[in-house]
Amino acid sequence: MIRVGIVGGTGYTGVELLRILALHPDVAITIVTSRADAGKRVDELYPNLRGFVDAIFVEPSADALAGCDVVFFATPNGTVMRTAEALLARGVKVIDLSADFRLKNPDVWAHWYGEPHVSPQLLEEAVYGLPEVNRALIRSARLIACPGCYPTSVQLALLPLIEARAIRLDRIIADVKSGVSGAGRKAEIPMLMSETGESLKAYSVKGHRHWPEIKQGLDQAAGQDVGLTFVPHLIPMIRGIHATVYAELSAAHGDLQALFEERYRAEPFVDVLPAGSHPDTRNVRGVNRCQIAVHRPMDGNTVVILSVIDNLVKGAAGQAVQNMNLMFGLEETKGLRNIGLYP
Amino acid sequence: MIRVGIVGGTGYTGVELLRILALHPDVAITIVTSRADAGKRVDELYPNLRGFVDAIFVEPSADALAGCDVVFFATPNGTVMRTAEALLARGVKVIDLSADFRLKNPDVWAHWYGEPHVSPQLLEEAVYGLPEVNRALIRSARLIACPGCYPTSVQLALLPLIEARAIRLDRIIADVKSGVSGAGRKAEIPMLMSETGESLKAYSVKGHRHWPEIKQGLDQAAGQDVGLTFVPHLIPMIRGIHATVYAELSAAHGDLQALFEERYRAEPFVDVLPAGSHPDTRNVRGVNRCQIAVHRPMDGNTVVILSVIDNLVKGAAGQAVQNMNLMFGLEETKGLRNIGLYP
Amino acid sequence: MIRVGIVGGTGYTGVELLRILALHPDVAITIVTSRADAGKRVDELYPNLRGFVDAIFVEPSADALAGCDVVFFATPNGTVMRTAEALLARGVKVIDLSADFRLKNPDVWAHWYGEPHVSPQLLEEAVYGLPEVNRALIRSARLIACPGCYPTSVQLALLPLIEARAIRLDRIIADVKSGVSGAGRKAEIPMLMSETGESLKAYSVKGHRHWPEIKQGLDQAAGQDVGLTFVPHLIPMIRGIHATVYAELSAAHGDLQALFEERYRAEPFVDVLPAGSHPDTRNVRGVNRCQIAVHRPMDGNTVVILSVIDNLVKGAAGQAVQNMNLMFGLEETKGLRNIGLYP
């Protein structure tokens, strides 16, 4: 059994980790930390876990965590870069669901996250946990930077086209729509149901922290600088991301449907839909899956890719467990073979 | 492996059966019928099932169904009473999710369902599939009448009190709220999102078909005639039922919290919450579980029971699989140990 | 023109007052206060008001408010009882949307609101602003205590029956469902859309502050002590209250439909629906109206009354303006003749 610790277990990503890991056959949840709720039963806060998680929130402590084989961090940005090195030194693997190790360039990180990076020496070692790109590296990694939810949906939509040089790289547009759980479990007026229900808005159009992360992934796939516009939107639903990605086809782009099917044929968690499909976000509600459809409106030279994930699963906790499975030599799909909740 | 057939696989109850049974380790889904969609792939209609259900809808046929060990009927009322006998005669067990065999008295059935019952001879044999009441009978049954969603939530709320003679029986009020999936997957204007979203209404206050079903169960538990008022409401959410049940305490009612905990201590799918709790329907979203809390407002002599289920799971497909597990000697929880999707 | 001040203009009740008063032909909005947002343009916070409200939030100040003819308080409980006397002394009328002057007995107030009442001398003068009961008193009042949202819906549902002695008074049950805007515009985790969306729960079953307020109104109508159970529920929608009220009919109750129609025939804002109706809360979305239907399930001796309002309009800001119209001798419906937004 893998001894697992979860730091920051009271946010939506944390409870989603608990939901998945509590039923994972090879995992023992050893410690769940929360500063705010230390001393409370986990299932008092989350009654959906009653009978499945018999743990009590504790204060985070390096010694306690050192007894784990792997620790998941579902913490605010800026925490893991202060903690990871000590844990790694004691032989504990770290899977970071925050943004601390996603960007390779510490200056870019500092620009977008508003403070200097305090562990730049780990940035090179940290593996960006997108298995569809970095599977081999993940298997041998000690420190995983789990991708953001928007970056997961957009990169999976674009990788086949960029790798095949099927599109122009200077003007890619990603119009992405997210349910409100992406904003986390924080007491903020703009996330009240009275504010977000029955309404829709774009936000951070000027620039969003996931822009450099997406761009870094696309640049790497392209081997060159990519021009990307990214606009996130807040949708009146709880779970789900829908990326609508636009690019101009290059001269010799070939059969797009075949290109996507080929690229993802062996991927257990990327499902290319039949030609002409329009994925609903609900198809993947609660599961670690990305569904993709590719279109050419009016048979013109613009390609439109539709990509849906559950932001809390393939966009966060599920992908983190997928990484864990790889790191520990388990079957990649273990604990993750579930079916989306419809309706 | 149990060879399973599903008749009427295109409604919400049908697809929910597929979601549960596709991951059940002892089940092989042998046949899925649908008149309207015969010839289509199941996962074309329900893309959440891609990779899990590799079946094609076929026309229902007695011969094909006769090859099954058990057939689930997720059909409109009036179908199973015309079909069950022939299947039973060929040694196939029948689990009926419609209302055809729920009421023991064929005259009452005819009154509420608008036509004579055509298989009254089976009414006595049919077992009402509420395991918390009829577990032993279910184990040996050939024909199960699965309870309705409202009746499941209300009976589980009241059984401990009635069995213990803790309440007066002449004036019980069940104010019950349901998500819209309870109305099924039918093209009807009142169920459009523009009609049901952001709004709330009571319906069928004059009299609802689940009233005689609930009353039959309560009468049986009480061993006498019970006075019941039942008002259903339509709530702007997809899944979930919340029953709020009111009754007057009798003189010697004892400790209510202990009464409920004791009654359901051994039940795998009924979870009595700590005193003072208020269950959210989301606690049980997607899972076969009833959560219950019991209150005495202002410490007076009115007891209020709060009972939540997922109408499609403990209120339909999950309970049907729980019945199947019992009928085939499997562990009762097999294929049903999941955790509610929060948020 | 009536010079109007609004204290606490940043909550949902405050902005709803602004929406209504900005289009009221006899009103000039003179001052809008907010401690938290002083200095900001009102329409910066509420872009729906752009072009209609050209005001800036200011700090509350007695002198500034003294220049008004009437001041609406949309403040937290405990504010107005500390402020009202000084304003009244300077000739300013006060319409209080908080709970400070709703309960006549200061001990009861202290019990439910957790501190002693500091202006008990005003409790007798304050008029409970339910025009359907107190129209004459309101016309000459200086200080109005606007009813709570739940109490408005429940009292209007019961008044005809109680006044006509048509029901037993010892066991009335009010099962009431509210949209989330009733919780106000406060940064609290339980009111996030991820928490309240797609889910339903009861709350405060043990006892809710609106219970003594409803009971006081019913006691007064009955001329005796009434037995009331009140259970509020939180519904995944923004606006709307639906009260489902249960009572036992007394021997000589007469024609219930006629009773309700007669009682409310002259009321501009109470609409008794035809027999057999089930009101949707959306019928009254955004408008100062209560729609009511009365039923006898199974033609038995239980009466069920369905009553819907918009909690922010007839349950708060609209009713407050209705009171203002009466206090200033205007036509009662002025500024309030709007049509519910459907769909």
Place this chain on the structure above:
Amino acid sequence: MIRVGIVGGTGYTGVELLRILALHPDVAITIVTSRADAGKRVDELYPNLRGFVDAIFVEPSADALAGCDVVFFATPNGTVMRTAEALLARGVKVIDLSADFRLKNPDVWAHWYGEPHVSPQLLEEAVYGLPEVNRALIRSARLIACPGCYPTSVQLALLPLIEARAIRLDRIIADVKSGVSGAGRKAEIPMLMSETGESLKAYSVKGHRHWPEIKQGLDQAAGQDVGLTFVPHLIPMIRGIHATVYAELSAAHGDLQALFEERYRAEPFVDVLPAGSHPDTRNVRGVNRCQIAVHRPMDGNTVVILSVIDNLVKGAAGQAVQNMNLMFGLEETKGLRNIGLYP
């Protein structure tokens, strides 16, 4: 008083016309037709109209309609092109909310709407009812083709940029999100709340009927052929459209904020938000208003325009009444000065 007829009064556009016109001071609603509901009271179907609309649905008849000054058609496509000429010949003005007269080229119409246009002779006379473009023509028109909801939001977003030659015209992308009421009041499974709630999807990516309409408007503004990709999305909310429009800036584009403010300074129903704003669709819920914000992400050469309307008001019924006001020489804002419902 203008005698008004409404043909097709039972859809969402029809009832929205009724909501607006019932309170319009210069209008008398003379006739409301509905084949399906002839003989029923209008307010029986739409209880929000009780006390405001005292009409009964009648069968449509040319003679009855001939007594009107103007007839609004809220009918399915293909109806008005068969009816308009006869009415016009009898001196009745026609405001068509369907698509019959939106496209100037009958071959394009036939291609997208699947049948030949039967009144091509009227296509030239018909005025496209976008007052921000065609105000003068509307004033003297007999036949108005009201713009579609998507086309209204996209054209208002782009007109300032195209007229000022501020963008490249060969690759404009309009990613547009709509609430479900845009699909109308039709009994269709995909529009059930269980299907559209809590989920998001794109649709008609291959090609949508509003594409040629938008393109016609942009081509005309540009005086040349414009390259447009248009992808509509279905959002789990009832009302509201949010257009997110992307274009590449041309060399000399000037101050974008000033450009928009200048273009719409005199427009009563287009509201350019302060720089940096992100409009919520709820800002304009229930009102005839378009709110627009213009952004340059990362200060690059892509411009992003955010444009929100209520699809049933500025996208349909409200804009139709705005046209009527112009046609009859009334103040353009008459009956339309309302404030959006927040929250």
